Amino acid sequence: MPLATYQTSVPVVVDDAKCxxxxxxxxxVDVCPLDVLRISDMTGKAFMAYDECWYCMPCEADCPTGAxxxxxxxxxx
Amino acid sequence: MAMDxxxxxxxxxxxxxxxxxxxxAGPMAALKAKMKNPKANVxxxxxxxxxxxxxxxxxxDGLNNAVIxxxxxxxxYTKEITIANDGIVDQKAVYKxxxxxxxxxxxxxxxxxxxxxxxxxxxxxxxxxxxxTYVLPMPNGETVKKALYRQLRRARILISNRYMATRLLKSxxxxxxxxxxxxTRTAEMLVIKAKAVILCMxxxxxxxxxxxxxxxxxYENAANSGDGYAMAYHAGAALANLECFQINPLIKDxxxxxxxxxxxxxxxxxxxxxxxxxxxxxxxxxxxxxxFYNELLSGKGPVFLQLKHLHDKTIEEIEHTLHKVERPTRGxxxxxxxxxxxxxxxxxxxxxxxxxxxxxxxxxxxxxxxRTTVPGLYAAGDMASVPHNYMLGAFTNGSxxxxxxxxxxxxxxxxxxxxGEIALERERVMAPTKREDGIPPxxxxxxxxxxxxxxxxxxxxxxxxxxxxxxxxxVREDMQERMIARNAHELLRALEVQSIxxxxxxxxxxxxxREESRWGLYHWRTDFPEKDNENWFCHTLLSKQDGRMTSExxxxxxxxxxxxxxxxxxxxxxxxxxxx
Amino acid sequence: xxxxxxxxxxxxDADERLGAADPAERRVAIIAxxxxxxxxxxxxxxxxxxxxxxxxxxxVAMALGEFDGPEAAEAxxxxxxxxxxxxxxxxxxxxxxxxxxxxADAILPLVKHAHAFVRTGALRALKELRRRDTLKPALEAxxxxxxxxxxxxxxxxxxxxxxxxxxxxxxxxxxxxxHVRRAAVSALAFSHMKIAAETITRALADSDWMVRxxxxxxxxxxxxxxxxxxxxxxxxxDEFWQVRLKAIRSLGRMKIVQAVRPIGHCITHEQANLRKxxxxxxxxxxxxxxxxxxxxxxxxxxxxxxxxxxxxxxxIAASKARAGS
Numbered sequence: 001m002p003l004a005t006y007q008t009s010v011p012v013v014v015d016d017a018k019c020x021x022x023x024x025x026x027x028x029v030d031v032c033p034l035d036v037l038r039i040s041d042m043t044g045k046a047f048m049a050y051d052e053c054w055y056c057m058p059c060e061a062d063c064p065t066g067a068x069x070x071x072x073x074x075x076x077x
Numbered sequence: 078m079a080m081d082x083x084x085x086x087x088x089x090x091x092x093x094x095x096x097x098x099x100x101x102a103g104p105m106a107a108l109k110a111k112m113k114n115p116k117a118n119v120x121x122x123x124x125x126x127x128x129x130x131x132x133x134x135x136x137x138d139g140l141n142n143a144v145i146x147x148x149x150x151x152x153x154y155t156k157e158i159t160i161a162n163d164g165i166v167d168q169k170a171v172y173k174x175x176x177x178x179x180x181x182x183x184x185x186x187x188x189x190x191x192x193x194x195x196x197x198x199x200x201x202x203x204x205x206x207x208x209x210t211y212v213l214p215m216p217n218g219e220t221v222k223k224a225l226y227r228q229l230r231r232a233r234i235l236i237s238n239r240y241m242a243t244r245l246l247k248s249x250x251x252x253x254x255x256x257x258x259x260x261t262r263t264a265e266m267l268v269i270k271a272k273a274v275i276l277c278m279x280x281x282x283x284x285x286x287x288x289x290x291x292x293x294x295x296y297e298n299a300a301n302s303g304d305g306y307a308m309a310y311h312a313g314a315a316l317a318n319l320e321c322f323q324i325n326p327l328i329k330d331x332x333x334x335x336x337x338x339x340x341x342x343x344x345x346x347x348x349x350x351x352x353x354x355x356x357x358x359x360x361x362x363x364x365x366x367x368x369f370y371n372e373l374l375s376g377k378g379p380v381f382l383q384l385k386h387l388h389d390k391t392i393e394e395i396e397h398t399l400h401k402v403e404r405p406t407r408g409x410x411x412x413x414x415x416x417x418x419x420x421x422x423x424x425x426x427x428x429x430x431x432x433x434x435x436x437x438x439x440x441x442x443x444x445x446x447x448r449t450t451v452p453g454l455y456a457a458g459d460m461a462s463v464p465h466n467y468m469l470g471a472f473t474n475g476s477x478x479x480x481x482x483x484x485x486x487x488x489x490x491x492x493x494x495x496x497g498e499i500a501l502e503r504e505r506v507m508a509p510t511k512r513e514d515g516i517p518p519x520x521x522x523x524x525x526x527x528x529x530x531x532x533x534x535x536x537x538x539x540x541x542x543x544x545x546x547x548x549x550x551x552v553r554e555d556m557q558e559r560m561i562a563r564n565a566h567e568l569l570r571a572l573e574v575q576s577i578x579x580x581x582x583x584x585x586x587x588x589x590x591r592e593e594s595r596w597g598l599y600h601w602r603t604d605f606p607e608k609d610n611e612n613w614f615c616h617t618l619l620s621k622q623d624g625r626m627t628s629e630x631x632x633x634x635x636x637x638x639x640x641x642x643x644x645x646x647x648x649x650x651x652x653x654x655x656x657x
Numbered sequence: 658x659x660x661x662x663x664x665x666x667x668x669x670d671a672d673e674r675l676g677a678a679d680p681a682e683r684r685v686a687i688i689a690x691x692x693x694x695x696x697x698x699x700x701x702x703x704x705x706x707x708x709x710x711x712x713x714x715x716x717v718a719m720a721l722g723e724f725d726g727p728e729a730a731e732a733x734x735x736x737x738x739x740x741x742x743x744x745x746x747x748x749x750x751x752x753x754x755x756x757x758x759x760x761a762d763a764i765l766p767l768v769k770h771a772h773a774f775v776r777t778g779a780l781r782a783l784k785e786l787r788r789r790d791t792l793k794p795a796l797e798a799x800x801x802x803x804x805x806x807x808x809x810x811x812x813x814x815x816x817x818x819x820x821x822x823x824x825x826x827x828x829x830x831x832x833x834x835x836h837v838r839r840a841a842v843s844a845l846a847f848s849h850m851k852i853a854a855e856t857i858t859r860a861l862a863d864s865d866w867m868v869r870x871x872x873x874x875x876x877x878x879x880x881x882x883x884x885x886x887x888x889x890x891x892x893x894x895d896e897f898w899q900v901r902l903k904a905i906r907s908l909g910r911m912k913i914v915q916a917v918r919p920i921g922h923c924i925t926h927e928q929a930n931l932r933k934x935x936x937x938x939x940x941x942x943x944x945x946x947x948x949x950x951x952x953x954x955x956x957x958x959x960x961x962x963x964x965x966x967x968x969x970x971x972x973i974a975a976s977k978a979r980a981g982s
Binding site: 031062077 | 080081125126128129130131134135219238239261262289290291292293294295298299300330331332404405406409410413414514517561566569570
C-alpha cells in the first residue's frame with residue numbers, strides 16, 4: 001500500500017532571527033514531552049517536525065531568547 | 078545523518094534500582110531510593126526529558142488532597158476516599174498516604190516548590206468539598222519540575238532521557254531482573270539490569286480520542302500512552318479495577334482542566350444553562366461525572382464553569398493561576414475564542430476515557446509499600462491502584478516505592494536474564510522498521526482510539542463491547558503484521574500504539590468481567606444497571622496467565638478506619654432532588 | 658554508542674564557552690551550568706554577573722536560581738541591582754526560591770537600596786529565610802514610601818510570628834494603601850494579644866471591600882476572634898456579599914450562638930454561595946433556633962445549599978440528642 005504525505009499547519013512557530021540553535025542551544029528540542037521539535041540541517045534553527053503537539057508550553061517558556069511561540073492546534077481552536 | 082535515522086544497536090547497563098518514568102512519582106522515588114543508600118546506583122529512565130516530562134510538565138495549580146493538621150485528619154480523608162470509591166478500597170494504603178503526605182509537602186516546600194501561604198507563612202488551605210478541607214493552591218506552582226530536577230542533579234541520579242521502556246525482564250524464579258528500552262531518536266536498544274524496578278509511567282491518557290479529532294489534544298499529557306500498564310501486564314503483574322475508567326470535566330475543545338479546584342475556593346462553580354449548580358455529589362467521583370454527563374445530555378446543557386458573578390479583582394486572581402500554571406495555553410485558547418470570564422461562562426465538556434488513579438481508582442495493583450504482585454517490581458503515581466492520588470499521591474507513594482525498592486535491592490542480587498528473551502524483544506520492537514511497505518502508526522492509532530470511543534465509552538453495552546473487541550482484534554492484526562516505521566520517531570509512535578492497543582483490550586476485558594454498575598459513569602453497564610454489593614463488593618484483578626488475559630475477584634481488605642452504615646451511603650443521601 | 662546517561666562532569670567544557678565572543682554561545686554555556694546542579698558551577702556563574710550583554714546577565718540570574726546558599730545569593734544580589742529590569746526581575750525570582758538562612762547576609766544590605774524594586778525583591782527573598790535579625794530592618798521598611806516594599810516587609814515580619822512586632826503591624830491599619838492594610842490584617846492572625854484582634858476588628862469598617870473581607874476571614878483564625886462577634890454580625894449587612902460570606906464563615910467556625918438569627922436572615926440571599934455558607938454555619942453552631950431558617954432552603958434550587966442545610970439539620974439534631982442524654 002503506497003504512502004502519501006499530507007499538509008498540516010503546525011502549532012509551534014520559531015522566529016529564526018531570535019533562535020540560537022545554530023550557536024549550540026537545544027533547549028526547546030530537549031524539553032518537548034512529545035519530542036516533535038528538531039533543528040534544521042539547512043538553517044540551523046529549530047522547527048516543528050511532527051504535528052503531535054500537546055500545546056503544553058515548555059518550548060516557549062524555556063526558550064532563552066523568546067523565539068518560540070505555541071499556538072493552539074487549528075482543530076481545537 | 079538524516080533526521081531520526083534508525084541505528085541498529087544494543088547495549089547493556091546495570092543498576093541497583095531502576096525507576097521508569099521521570100514525571101512526578103518517578104523523581105521522588107529515585108531521590109528517596111538514593112537517600113536511603115547513597116552508594117547505590119539509581120537510574121531514572123524517561124521517554125521524554127525529566128526537565129519537562131509528565132502530567133506536571135508546566136507545574137501544578139494546587140494540591141487537591143492535602144491532609145494538613147488542623148484542617149483534616151487521616152481518618153476523615155480515608156473515609157472520604159472510601160466513600161467516593163463506592164467502598165472498593167484497600168484503606169491501608171490510603172491511610173498511610175494520608176498520614177505521610179504532610180511530611181512530603183514540607184519536603185517539597187524545602188525544595189523551593191511554592192505553595193500558597195498567608196502572611197504568617199502558614200499554608201493557606203482552602204475548602205472545596207462539602208466535608209473535608211484538602212485544597213492547597215499553588216498560584217506560583219509553575220516551577221515544580223525545575224525544583225525536582227535540581228534535586229535529582231544534586232543527588233547524582235543517573236538520568237537517561239529519550240529512552241522508552243518496552244518490556245520488563247524477569248528471572249526464572251519470577252523476580253524482576255530489569256527492563257528493555259529503546260532510544261526514541263536512534264532506535265538503539267538499551268538493556269538495563271536492575272535488582273528492583275519502579276514503574277512511574279503515568280496514566281493511559283491516549284486511549285480515547287478527543288472530540289476535536291486531534292490525536293494529541295488529550296486531557297492527560299499525550300506522552301502518557303499507557304506503556305506502564307502494558308509492561309506490567311506482560312510481566313504478569315495484576316492490574317486492579319481497570320473497568321473504573323477515568324473521565325474528567327474539562328474546557329470543551331481545549332480538553333484541559335477548567336479547573337474547579339482553582340476557581341472553587343474563589344466562589345466559582347459548575348453550572349448548567351440556567352446558571353445554576355446541578356452537581357449533587359460532593360467529592361470528585363464517577364457519580365459526579367454521571368451527573369455531569371446527564372446534565373450535558375439533558376435540555377439543561379451545555380455545562381459551564383461560572384465566574385461572571387465574581388468581582389473583577391477575584392477573576393483577575395483566578396486568571397493569573399489558570400493562565401500561568403499546569404496548562405498555561407488556557408488563556409491563549411480563551412483569547413482566540415474571545416471569551417472574557419467577566420461576561421461569559423466557560424463552556425465545559427467531559428473527556429475521552431482513560432486509565433488513571435489520579436482521580437479514579439484503577440491501576441497496577443499495589444499494596445501500601447507500592448509493591449506489585451511481581452517480587453521486586455513497584456508502581457506509583459497515576460498508573461498504580463491507590464485511588465485519588467493526584468500530584469501529592471504520586472509524590473508520597475513514589476517515596477514509599479523508592480524506600481522499599483532500595484531495601485529490596487540491598488537484600489537481593491541481580492536476577493538472571495535469558496538472552497533469548499532479549500533477542501525476541503528486540504525482534505518485536507524493531508519489526509515495524511524491517512518492513513518496506515505498510516500502514517503508518519498514526520493510522521493504526523487513530524483507528525484504535527476511534528473504536529475505543531465508538532464501542533468502549535460508557536454507557537457500556539455488552540453487545541457493543543463484543544463488536545468493539547472484534548474490530549480491535551482486526552486492527553491488532555494489522556498492527557502486528559503490517560505497521561511500518563520509517564524512522565526512530567515513528568518507531569516511538571509505533572511502540573506507543575501497541576501500549577494503547579493493550580490498554581484498549583484490558584479496558585474491554587475488565588469491563589465485561591464486572592457484571593454490575595459501580596462508580597457512576599466510570600462503570601455504567603446498561604445490561605447490569607444496579608450496584609450489586611452481594612456479588613461484586615470486591616476488587617477485580619486482571620492479569621496475564623498462560624498467555625491469556627484473565628480476570629478474578631479479590632476481597633476488599635478489612636477497613637482500618639471503620640465506616641458507619643449511615644455514612645456508607647452519604648453521597649446517595651445527599652442526592653436529594655428539590656421537590657419544587 | 659555514547660553513554661545513555663546525562664553527564665556530571667561537563668563544568669570545564671561549559672566554563673570554556675563562557676569566554677565565547679558571541680553572547681548566544683555564552684548563554685548556552687550558562688544554561689548548561691545552571692542545569693548541572695553542581696555547587697561548583699556557582700563560582701563559574703558568578704564571574705558572569707558583569708557581562709556586557711543583558712540577555713546573558715538575565716540567563717545568569719535564572720541559572721543561579723538553581724542553587725541556594727550565600728555564594729549564589731551574593732552573585733544574585735549584584736544582578737538584583739542591575740539597571741536592566743529583565744535582569745533584576747530574574748534575580749528577584751531566583752532569590753525568592755532560596756531557603757538557606759545563611760543567604761540572608763548577602764541580601765540584607767539591599768533592604769535600604771535606593772530603588773524600590775530592589776528593596777521589594779530583597780524583602781521578598783528574606784521572608785522564607787525567617788531569620789530573627791531581619792525583623793529590625795523589616796520593621797524599618799514599614800515606613801517605606803513605596804507600598805510594594807511595605808507589603809513585602811509585612812511578610813518578613815508576619816512569617817517570624819513574634820508578638821513584639823504587633824504594635825508596628827497594628828499601626829498599619831491607617832496606611833493609605835489598601836494592599837498594605839490587607840496584608841497587615843492577615844499578618845495579625847497569629848497573635849494572642851488583644852490589640853491584634855481589636856485591630857482586625859477595626860478593619861471590618863475599612864473603606865476597601867477586600868480589606869474588610871480579609872478582616873472577616875482572619876477573625877475566624879485569631880485566638881481572640883470571638884471578641885468581634887458583634888461587629889462580625891454587623892458585617893452581615895455589608896454591601897459586598899463576599900464580606901458577608903467570610904463573616905458568616907468565621908461566626909460559624911467560632912460557634913457564636915447569638916449569630917443564628919442574623920445568619921439565618923442571609924439564607925435567602927440571591928447569591929447561592931452566601932446561602933450555602935449560611936446553611937453550613939448554622940450547622941456548625943448547631944443551635945435549635947437555626948432550624949426554621951434551614952427549613953426555608955430545604956428545596957433550594959442549588960444542590961450545594963440543600964446539601965449544607967441537610968447536614969446542618971443533622972448537626973442540630975445530634976446536638977439536641979447530646980443535650981437530652
